[in-house]
Amino acid sequence: MNVLEKRIEVIDELLKGIEYDYNELKIILDDNDIFDNPQKRRVINSFLFTFSKLQDNIGGKLFKEVLYELKEIEFKHTPMLDILYKLEQLNMLENVEEWEMLREIRNDLAHEYPMEFENRKENLKKAVWGYNELQKIYSKIKNYLLDKNIIKDKK
Helix, strand or coil: CCHHHHHHHHHHHHHHHHHHHHHHHHHHCCCCCCCCCHHHHHHHHHHHHHHHHHHHHHHHHHHHHHHHHCCCCCCCCCCHHHHHHHHHHCCCCCCHHHHHHHHHHHHHHHCCCCCCHHHHHHHHHHHHHHHHHHHHHHHHHHHHHHHCCCCCCCC
16 A cells, blocks of 8 residues: 555545534534533534644645655645645646635634634634535545546445
């Protein structure tokens, strides 16, 4: 199994793991006690932790590994903006702004304050949207790799 296949396997596992929290979060997102209830906080924290790991694995690792495997870049330490534009050129990424919005969500989550409930709830809603976007981006890349026989389907 090569590096790219291992990365795909890791991301697939993260996606399986986050699905339960995502479904729970959709149910409780509009509850008034969302940050007061320990069980709901656990769901939120678990979702946000895995969301961050997904974003790291997709943006921080998979993007570069894919382009390196396709010989679109020579070095894995190519600047992120160059990576994003190359993915856009290959139609694996809708547009660079899409990824920038996902990074903004991550930054908002990292800089929120515990007592600002409305702001936290808005950030959570953005993260739910962001998760759906991450899934779309990942699916597009994975399908590209499968179509080009760069990776094999594990099913």
